[in-house]
Amino acid sequence: MTSAQQPVPARPTSRDVARAAGVSQATVSLVLGGKWPGRVSEATAGRVRDAASDLGYRPNLAARSLRLGRTRTALLVVPALTNEFFARVYAGAAALAAEHDFGVVLYPSPDGTGPARDPFASARAALDGVIASSMAAGALEALHGADLPLVMLDSDPSDTGPAARVNLDIADGMRQVTEHLLGLGHRRFLHLASAVDTWTFAVRADALHGALDAVEDATVRTVRAALDVRAGREAVERALAAAGERPTAIVCDDDILAAGACKAARRLGLRVPDELSVTGFDDLALATALEPELTTVRLPAERVGERGMEALLAVLDGRPAEPGRLPVRLVVRGSTAPPAAGA
Amino acid sequence: MTSAQQPVPARPTSRDVARAAGVSQATVSLVLGGKWPGRVSEATAGRVRDAASDLGYRPNLAARSLRLGRTRTALLVVPALTNEFFARVYAGAAALAAEHDFGVVLYPSPDGTGPARDPFASARAALDGVIASSMAAGALEALHGADLPLVMLDSDPSDTGPAARVNLDIADGMRQVTEHLLGLGHRRFLHLASAVDTWTFAVRADALHGALDAVEDATVRTVRAALDVRAGREAVERALAAAGERPTAIVCDDDILAAGACKAARRLGLRVPDELSVTGFDDLALATALEPELTTVRLPAERVGERGMEALLAVLDGRPAEPGRLPVRLVVRGSTAPPAAGA
DNA sequence: GCGCCGAGGTGTTACGTATAACTTCGAGGC
């Protein structure tokens, strides 16, 4: 135990370990790097490892990165972490990364508000690659500027730049929703759409309209709302208060908006699902917290993160990254039912 | 668009910038580091900056860290990011950090499941300090082992080690809840407690019992559940199905559990709040997504993150970190009301 | 007996940056 006068007790370096084990620093590096099939004897290796753990040696990651030029670190750029979906994407990416001795650091892209900091500086680590959500608009230009391998999540196929892409089959999900509701007998729809104008939401609208166009007597009206419960509720209250025939089903771009729709219904005295069906999208924890539970589309968020990481690892290895298109699945719960007989 | 034959197009270094600007590397470092009050002429500085932006120069963070020994990077250890509370703590910490040119990287401590990876290795960057939630049990030993400045969030005052501490006044929050319900006339309580056994939950139980002990005819029963909606619902269903006088109010350790309690009530045909009052804790987005909206205790999650970062910065500067005790506030919404006349 | 070989290491270097120490040079003081 050295008497630590310094504010920082000077972490031991590989040279300290070498001294303690009576070998050279190079040997320490070989042993701790696992590169000693015939280079270092078992006895020496043992002494080195003992010395390292005695001293509490922990390699200096900055020095290692500098030396290697690679950092085994990826940056994940998401619009917001408070959104459970992206928190799960992170979890998936980090889990797969860990298996390959990779790390994932985060950059929650400021959504317009807040100073748009440099994603790379804020990462605080040299990066080997980037995985970015298409919704993280605030950072996209910077990402394309840096010539790092880039994997895009849920992005418009027409946009250029990414080395690889992982998409969800959003269109199919919306198709499943629509068919479910049509099958129940619904014909008059309200589409509670996100006010955010990104590809993933455009796809939802297209798929909904596409599926309904094939049905003679189906009608749909669209209202937009910011991605929070209150905005969703207010938009639906306004829409249902408006004149004209009342829709029998509300298709929402997101579970959060669906929660708003349910609240609006309850406040207007409409029972869900008997008098009004509501569907969500994402299958957040929220979907099963509500009563009735939401019929929604389950998005494999963790899988998105995993596949994103997988694609990035492939690109870094020079392997081709197979384009990912992940299936989604309608989960029928209690918020949908046949329309009331009167309608 | 350069034709990239190399796998990595060799990012420009400060030396490349120096060459392009016709100066020495040291000058580039001075200019870009902002250390040129009288060291470098305005004209030269301009040339350097132009060259840097022409080449798209971006300092190598690993090299900088190695040189400086400090990284201006903190690790935030949380139990889970999908928990909105901790996502908000992160947001608060990161926001304040950014103002001080600090970065925050995350380690979501595996909750028992999953391989407990080394938090420091997984940080992928040399660290200046650590901010850890007391709930992140999976990583605490490792954190104490490393001699890094440590700030603990919401931790038991009796445990040792941390350089600083930021606590929420949980006890006061629970007191406010209890008094609110007592004031409404409730006397028979059910406490839906977290099965997780950490200090923050122990405090809730103590405060609740403390406040009720002062009231002659008040009774309380406790049931425990894991921190998810379903577990909460099931626990409450079992409790309410049991024989004996039915409680008129359910005090929950957490909004998520409260959502479960509300579901249980609805399934049992009990109207909230008319026949049963329910309170939460945390004021998550979920609290206002439910109908009726939850009466709950608002925790300033972002402030917790901010204060944690503030304390860490103070410790790193050698300043004393004033112990933080953040106030919390009861938010009365629609899930509480006087008990039914019959009771 | 000599050369060779492989096991088991060691010496040295470079990664890119920040900064302390030094150099150069023109202006000014006396």
Place this chain on the structure above:
DNA sequence: GCCTCGAAGTTATACGTAACACCTCGGCGC
């Protein structure tokens, strides 16, 4: 005219690691 001084740079170095190239030495084939 010489010395000083400040402005404006430059040279050199160290941070801790990984890995290349080298070294040493005992054993063994011939």
